Amino acid sequence: MDILHGILLVLHMLGWAIVLGASVVNLRPPRIAKGVTHGAITALVTGLLMVGTLEMGDADVNHVKIGIKLLVAAVVTAMAVYGARREDKVTTGYVGALAGLTALNIAIAVLW
Numbered sequence: 001m002d003i004l005h006g007i008l009l010v011l012h013m014l015g016w017a018i019v020l021g022a023s024v025v026n027l028r029p030p031r032i033a034k035g036v037t038h039g040a041i042t043a044l045v046t047g048l049l050m051v052g053t054l055e056m057g058d059a060d061v062n063h064v065k066i067g068i069k070l071l072v073a074a075v076v077t078a079m080a081v082y083g084a085r086r087e088d089k090v091t092t093g094y095v096g097a098l099a100g101l102t103a104l105n106i107a108i109a110v111l112w
Contacts, residue, residue, distance in 0.1 A: 001057055008050045015043030016106055019076065023099035030092045032083035040077040047073060065112050072105045 018039030026033055047069065054061050079098050083090045 001053055005050060005053045008046045008053065012043055012046040012050060015039045015041075015046060016102060019043065019080070020099055020102045020106070023095050023102065027092055027095050027099075030090050030095045031087060032080060032090055032095065032098075034084060036098070037077075037080040037084045040073070040080040044073045044077050062112075065108065069105055069108055072101055072108070076101050076105065 016039065018035050022033045022036045022039065026036075051061060051066055076098060079094070079101070083094060083098070
């Protein structure tokens with residue numbers, strides 16, 4: 001189970017790295033690259049799977065932290081999907097908020 005959790009963790013971090021990197025790169029001109037949507041969905045799904053593997057094992061899970069991270073991840077994923085579909089509505093502030101929420105989610109994971 002440890003190997004599976006490690007693989008999921010690597011995929012989770014790669015998903016967030018794709019979201020953050022592509023968002024920062026596409027601040028000017030403001031747009032949502034397809035990789036942002038794929039990275040957000042990857043991070044969301046692998047995060048849920050990681051919690052599932054921890055719950056099946058003996059690990060102690062902080063449900064408040066997981067709930068907040070899930071909420072932020074769902075908002076980032078919704079913003080990425082909406083921005084990819086409605087490119088005319090995407091502004092620099094929108095892409096900046098997407099990058100900021102991604103950085104917030106990473107900070108919660110590391111600092112809490």
